[in-house]
Amino acid sequence: MKKQYYTFGENPAGFSPRFISYDSEFVREKSYIPKLALIQLHQSDAQSAQLYDPLSEDNTPPWSSILEHQAPIVMHSGSQDLELMHLVTGQLPRSYRDTQLGFALIQPEQFASYATLIKHYLGISLNKEHTRSNWLKRPLTPAQLSYAADDVYYLSQVYPLLCADLQRLGRLEWWQEECERLLKQTTNNKSAYQWHRLSNASQLKGIETAIADILVGIREQLAAKQDLPRRHIAHDKLIITIAKARPITIEALADVLPANHILWTALAELTQRFAKLAKQTAYPTIPRAPRLSYQAHKYYRSLLKHTQQCAKTLNIAADMLITAKQLKQYCAQPDADSLLTKGWRAPLYANLLK
Known part of the structure; x- marks a missing residue:
């Protein structure tokens, strides 16, 4: 050539x-x-x-x-x-x-x-x-x-x-x-970076998740404004450490966040968010896969098996048809807008969909 x-x-x-x-x-x-x-x-x-x-x-x-x-x-x-x-x-x-x-x-x-x-x-x-x-x-x-x-x-x-x-x-x-x-x-508009994407976010419980949510939001604003990587504003490890210390007021935050830290440049926003935190009773949780009933789980297993068989016949990866997560979501709440009902996939699943 x-x-x-x-x-x-x-x-x-x-x-x-x-x-x-x-x-x-x-x-x-x-x-x-x-x-x-x-x-x-x-x-x-x-x-x-x-x-x-x-x-x-x-x-x-x-x-x-x-x-x-x-x-x-x-x-x-x-x-x-x-x-x-x-x-x-x-x-x-x-x-x-x-x-x-x-x-x-x-x-x-x-x-x-x-x-x-x-x-x-x-x-x-x-x-x-x-x-x-x-x-x-x-x-x-x-x-x-x-x-x-x-x-x-x-x-x-x-x-x-x-x-x-x-x-x-x-x-x-x-x-x-x-x-x-x-x-x-x-x-499509991409969703903002969420606290549950932090490294070790699963360690956080209760009000700790709300604190992490505040700090991640401020980090995102500052990173966008100054065009810096998120880690240059605050490492995930620092956010997790602060959240686990449970500072529920701006004064308590000052005890765990260094005085010269860049996050303090958003003091007004931090003050407003921590003032609301004191009144908050429900806290964010990590999104989980839907829990399936016995019948729904049985249906999921049958669709998963069918997907794997189709993929083998077509000689492609099963995830090219649909991922296990998408299958679970469909089985938990069948959606007419699912990938399974559209385009080239529809004939492959037509006889199995509810």
């Missing part, structure tokens, strides 16, 4: 009608909002990949051409790329295909890496040493740029082969459904 080339600093007027392979490099470890550092594009009829620098005023990505492109924008495991795209532009591509989702519909590995995909179809072992590079540092090295170009160049080679496999199995429409569902999930 001929070695690919890339062009850096060009912004063509448009693209051919074919699909566009897309990838992005970003850094999220040092900020609350991920920082987009590089955009890579390739079309199968082009000799070189196009690289765009979001940090440069002279080489901005052609967002409108990407978003309005009629043919699919192709990514691998693109949920974070879509999140960044939506964050930057407020929009998502008109048509989208995720090769990780497509590959999961033809074999049992649900979350196959990009390297696995390329090895499977092209027999090439990719060098991923630049995955954790500092993509925000300028200038980017030739090795980084070549690595970035590789990702979209090889994606353009694999996409038609994956399409052919899905066509052979009659699952192209399944793939389209899954990709459209991912787009909808990206545009």
